[in-house]
Amino acid sequence: MNLSVIILAAGQGTRMKSSLPKVMHRIAGTPMLEHVxxxxxxxxxxxxHVVYGHGGEHLRETCSxxxxxxxxxxxxxxxxxxxxxxxxxxxxxxVALVLYGDVPLIKTETLKTLVKKVSDNNIALLTVDxxxxxxxxxxxxxxxxxxxxxxxxxxxENQRYITEVNTGILALRAGYLNECLSKxxxxxxxxxxxxxxxxxxxxxxxxxxxxxxxxxxxxVEGINDRKQLAKLERIHQQEMVELLMLQGVSVADPARVxxxxxxxxxxxxxxxxxxxxEGSVEIGCNVTxxxxxxxxxxxxxxxxxxxxxxxxxxxxxxEAVEVGPFARLRPGAHLxxxxxxxxxxxxxxxxxxxxxxxxxxxxxGDSEIGRDVNIGAGTITCNYDGANKFKTVIKDGAFIGSDxxxxxxxxxxxxxxxGAGSTITKDVEDGGLALSRAAQRVVKGWxxxxxxxx
Ligand code: UD1
Ligand code: CA
Numbered sequence: 001m002n003l004s005v006i007i008l009a010a011g012q013g014t015r016m017k018s019s020l021p022k023v024m025h026r027i028a029g030t031p032m033l034e035h036v037x038x039x040x041x042x043x044x045x046x047x048x049h050v051v052y053g054h055g056g057e058h059l060r061e062t063c064s065x066x067x068x069x070x071x072x073x074x075x076x077x078x079x080x081x082x083x084x085x086x087x088x089x090x091x092x093x094x095v096a097l098v099l100y101g102d103v104p105l106i107k108t109e110t111l112k113t114l115v116k117k118v119s120d121n122n123i124a125l126l127t128v129d130x131x132x133x134x135x136x137x138x139x140x141x142x143x144x145x146x147x148x149x150x151x152x153x154x155x156x157e158n159q160r161y162i163t164e165v166n167t168g169i170l171a172l173r174a175g176y177l178n179e180c181l182s183k184x185x186x187x188x189x190x191x192x193x194x195x196x197x198x199x200x201x202x203x204x205x206x207x208x209x210x211x212x213x214x215x216x217x218x219x220v221e222g223i224n225d226r227k228q229l230a231k232l233e234r235i236h237q238q239e240m241v242e243l244l245m246l247q248g249v250s251v252a253d254p255a256r257v258x259x260x261x262x263x264x265x266x267x268x269x270x271x272x273x274x275x276x277x278e279g280s281v282e283i284g285c286n287v288t289x290x291x292x293x294x295x296x297x298x299x300x301x302x303x304x305x306x307x308x309x310x311x312x313x314x315x316x317x318x319e320a321v322e323v324g325p326f327a328r329l330r331p332g333a334h335l336x337x338x339x340x341x342x343x344x345x346x347x348x349x350x351x352x353x354x355x356x357x358x359x360x361x362x363x364x365g366d367s368e369i370g371r372d373v374n375i376g377a378g379t380i381t382c383n384y385d386g387a388n389k390f391k392t393v394i395k396d397g398a399f400i401g402s403d404x405x406x407x408x409x410x411x412x413x414x415x416x417x418x419g420a421g422s423t424i425t426k427d428v429e430d431g432g433l434a435l436s437r438a439a440q441r442v443v444k445g446w447x448x449x450x451x452x453x454x
Pocket of ligand 2: 222
């Protein structure tokens with residue numbers, strides 16, 4: 001059977017107090033809508049329809065890589081009206097699954113269980129038991145059988161004691177869905193077309209409503225304001241960090257690591273507090289990540305130590321490298337095996353060869369640095385003339401004295417030495433010594449100035 005997913009995302013989300021459509025607000029760095037989209041893909045949906053409204057153009061731009069049918073709901077007349085914008089396009093024999101763009105933590109397994117329950121003109125409804133069901137539509141049963149859903153605002157005093165509530169997530173055959181939608185009116189306290197009325201209609205037709213429940217209630221929690229957004233963010237982070245720990249990663253404090261992307265970390269690695277991972281990050285075994293590091297779209301091999309407050313973006317770090325504290329690795333930085341980068345070092349588009357060291361206060365950009373090179377404190381590659389960028393090549397075994405400027409394009413030969421304080425504008429031959437500083441003078445009879453009396 002074909003599976004079609006309809007994601008409702010047209011609500012304005014006024015309580016977010018935002019110019020952005022609600023479903024564009026992010027959980028773990030990813031728009032809420034994208035979480036729901038990803039789950040739909042994992043379910044193997046044959047087609048996905050997103051019902052959008054408020055701020056829709058912005059939403060479509062942000063999510064332009066989604067393979068979905070975008071359906072505009074011009075006025076938000078209720079959940080049944082929203083579904084009806086998309087459902088007539090769906091093949092009558094397909095199973096239609098209704099999801100919500102503002103319910104981002106739903107799990108694929110839960111949805112699989114639900115979809116399996118759909119047959120003929122029966123409905124599968126996801127419900128959940130809540131300690132405090134205030135505000136939710138209540139599931140009314142006669143014995144085991146579901147007979148209707150009553151919205152909180154329309155519920156009687158007795159019905160308000162019911163703790164089993166509607167999550168809004170349901171699945172049924174598209175042909176039957178359309179048949180029911182055409183019968184739903186807006187005769188209720190909110191004057192809206194309620195999707196939930198479909199339950200009473202199905203029951204009246206002699207069909208059954210099967211229910212499934214999620215493992216955790218957070219899976220079906222919707223986000224209406226920024227407090228709920230932050231709450232679900234923490235729950236999601238906790239879940240991801242727990243997965244890492246189960247895979248053999250030690251974490252100083254699971255509440256103080258943030259994962260905003262796809263992160264793989266090998267066993268016996270240790271993550272200290274306040275570390276942020278973004279995008280696609282791959283970290284090997286026995287790696288230590290110090291406090292306050294921000295690591296984005298990078299690869300770090302086994303046995304590395306990244307000391308506190310280092311910022312690493314689109315960099316590749318080979319085995320047993322030491323970085324930081326306070327290092328900044330920018331896109332294209334590649335640190336080879338056993339190399340070392342110390343404090344206040346910025347590296348961009350540069351190969352730092354095996355065993356080479358830059359320990360203090362340097363900028364290395366657009367460079368190719370060989371093996372066992374020593375970069376003295378305060379070395380700067382002058383790679384930019386204000387218009388174009390040029391390359392610096394430093395060959396194996398070279399020693400660059402402190403406070404050297406290497407004006408690119410320039411090459412320093414194998415085992416060459418640069419005296420401290422030099423400005424190097426010409427290539428230096430293998431084994432050579434280059435110096436460009438002025439000779440030291442002693443000025444006889446010089447007296448230190450003293451403060452004038454006024
Ligand atoms: C809905 C259910 C309620 C359930 C609750 C769970 C209905 C009538 N009620 O109530 O039984 O307990 O969800 O959270 O279905 N939307 C549109 N277009 C519209 C109206 C809504 O796209 O015209 C979207 C909203 O963006 C939102 C979702 O549908 O994502 C739910 O709508 P909302 O009005 O918030 O329904 P609830 O009152 O939460
Ligand atoms: Ca809601």
